[in-house]
Amino acid sequence: SSTKLLIKGGTVVNAHEMEVADVYVEDGIIVAVRPNIKVGDDVTVLDATGKFVMPGGIDPHTHLDFEFMGSETIDDFFSGQAAALAGGTTMHIDFVIPVNGSLLSGLEAYEKKSKKSCMDYGFHMAITKWDEVVSKEMEIMVNEKGINSFKFFMAYKGALMINDELLLQGFKKCKSLGALAMVHAENGDAAYEGQRRMIELGITGPEGHALSRPPVLEGEATARAIKLAGFMNTPLYVVHVMSIDAMEEISKARKSGQKVIGEPVVSGLVLNDSWVWDPDFITAAKYVMSPPIRAARHGKALQAALSMGILQLVGTDHCPFNSTQKALGIDDFRKIPNGVNGIEERMHLVWDTMVESGQISVTDYVRVTSTECARIFNIYPRKGAIRAGSDADIIILNPNSSFEISAKSHHSRSDTNVFEGWRGKGKVEVTISGGRVVWLNDELKVFPGSGKYVEMRPFSYLFNGIGKADAKYLSSLKAPIKRFRATT
Ligand code: URP
Ligand code: ZN
Numbered sequence: 001s002s003t004k005l006l007i008k009g010g011t012v013v014n015a016h017e018m019e020v021a022d023v024y025v026e027d028g029i030i031v032a033v034r035p036n037i038k039v040g041d042d043v044t045v046l047d048a049t050g051k052f053v054m055p056g057g058i059d060p061h062t063h064l065d066f067e068f069m070g071s072e073t074i075d076d077f078f079s080g081q082a083a084a085l086a087g088g089t090t091m092h093i094d095f096v097i098p099v100n101g102s103l104l105s106g107l108e109a110y111e112k113k114s115k116k117s118c119m120d121y122g123f124h125m126a127i128t129k130w131d132e133v134v135s136k137e138m139e140i141m142v143n144e145k146g147i148n149s150f151k152f153f154m155a156y157k158g159a160l161m162i163n164d165e166l167l168l169q170g171f172k173k174c175k176s177l178g179a180l181a182m183v184h185a186e187n188g189d190a191a192y193e194g195q196r197r198m199i200e201l202g203i204t205g206p207e208g209h210a211l212s213r214p215p216v217l218e219g220e221a222t223a224r225a226i227k228l229a230g231f232m233n234t235p236l237y238v239v240h241v242m243s244i245d246a247m248e249e250i251s252k253a254r255k256s257g258q259k260v261i262g263e264p265v266v267s268g269l270v271l272n273d274s275w276v277w278d279p280d281f282i283t284a285a286k287y288v289m290s291p292p293i294r295a296a297r298h299g300k301a302l303q304a305a306l307s308m309g310i311l312q313l314v315g316t317d318h319c320p321f322n323s324t325q326k327a328l329g330i331d332d333f334r335k336i337p338n339g340v341n342g343i344e345e346r347m348h349l350v351w352d353t354m355v356e357s358g359q360i361s362v363t364d365y366v367r368v369t370s371t372e373c374a375r376i377f378n379i380y381p382r383k384g385a386i387r388a389g390s391d392a393d394i395i396i397l398n399p400n401s402s403f404e405i406s407a408k409s410h411h412s413r414s415d416t417n418v419f420e421g422w423r424g425k426g427k428v429e430v431t432i433s434g435g436r437v438v439w440l441n442d443e444l445k446v447f448p449g450s451g452k453y454v455e456m457r458p459f460s461y462l463f464n465g466i467g468k469a470d471a472k473y474l475s476s477l478k479a480p481i482k483r484f485r486a487t488t
């Protein structure tokens with residue numbers, strides 16, 4: 001493979017501007033971006049005339065090789081990343097799950113799983129219990145292990161769920177470390193009660209999943225997490241925003257000046273709940289994820305919110321289980337492993353649904369699929385930009401070409417695809433990962449072990465001004481309080 005690469009004549013797009021220019025790459029790094037770069041004949045040249053040259057997608061939310069609900073996701077770090085590269089995503093951030101509550105053991109396990117990586121990746125860490133050891137381990141994660149975000153599950157009662165007291169302890173610790181707190185926002189106790197109600201009514205099919213955890217449970221938990229993060233004065237990132245209810249809480253908080261980030265995922269943006277009525281169990285069960293994929297008006301409102309900047313970036317929550325695994329819940333929807341695919345489809349679906357439809361600009365596309373993620377997790381401009389000095393993670397997208405999604409042709413190991421049959425405009429024709437052309441002419445050239453772990457530093461831009469606000473608050477408390485003694 002060549003270590004020198006010239007991408008000629010394309011429209012180079014960054015989050016805030018675009019220009020016709022050449023991009024010259026050497027040893028995995030972008031060396032120059034300007035018109036008419038002249039090179040020798042030892043350089044591989046790719047013609048991008050009439051096409052968009054953009055930073056590779058960064059997926060902020062994936063679960064590869066994840067043991068969950070008695071199954072393990074069907075994509076591991078190799079197959080999931082290969083699928084990502086075929087769809088124009090060149091980096092993802094996966095969730096490390098602690099082992100018996102130990103963050104270090106959890107990380108060790110994920111370091112093993114991710115050895116076969118063929119693209120760059122980073123980690124978030126889930127917090128599933130609280131004690132002095134966890135607190136100390138959070139410090140190690142941030143200060144030594146390159147992890148700057150922690151996810152708290154407000155749902156999955158009896159498994160990953162934590163209570164408000166733990167949430168507050170976790171928020172406090174995140175704040176002191178400059179790490180970003182993330183929440184899965186659903187009221188887990190209420191969802192548990194909702195499930196019991198469905199079973200009592202004899203509703204055991206996949207529709208019971210959607211009916212047991214309606215939007216109000218997501219809205220309530222989102223509001224609660226936002227208010228508690230506000231009480232602690234620490235930034236908050238809400239993962240997989242799936243409803244109008246949750247989105248409106250985020251909108252309200254942002255208008256009041258609170259630092260809240262909202263992440264819709266591609267399934268929630270483009271799909272709807274028609275699956276609930278499918279008489280075939282597997283066809284319905286493949287859509288089961290939490291929070292559930294809602295009625296169409298929710299997806300439409302999330303798209304509008306994304307276009308207006310109320311929501312900031314798009315993830316996938318790629319967490320695929322195959323038909324056999326989904327069939328574990330054939331008699332009881334509570335046993336259907338929760339999760340859908342998306343890592344390969346995100347770039348195409350966001351282009352088709354948001355850009356091709358005229359809802360966002362091409363520069364906004366780069367912002368919501370790549371740059372904003374890099375900024376939030378403090379890896380910008382190494383990632384998320386086409387400019388000299390940045391990593392050569394680049395895609396060439398042809399707006400006049402079309403794509404089609406099918407389990408028959410996708411690169412995930414799953415035998416189903418929730419976007420089956422989707423046809424759209426705009427195709428990722430070339431993917432460059434670390435300066436190597438890995439996707440060209442519908443062919444993947446990937447090697448296990450070629451992907452690098454990307455360390456992420458604390459105190460991203462979201463923490464700007466937090467200390468000042470605290471100082472102001474503290475000084476206001478120190479003002480003398482006059483008390484008067486009753487004199488009768
Ligand atoms: O159903 C889902 N979302 N599965 C993945 C785990 C999570 O909650 O993100
Ligand atoms: Zn495994």
Ligand code: ZN
Nearest residue numbers: 184239240290
């Ligand atoms: Zn979640």
Ligand code: ZN
Nearest residue numbers: 061063317319
């Ligand atoms: Zn997830």
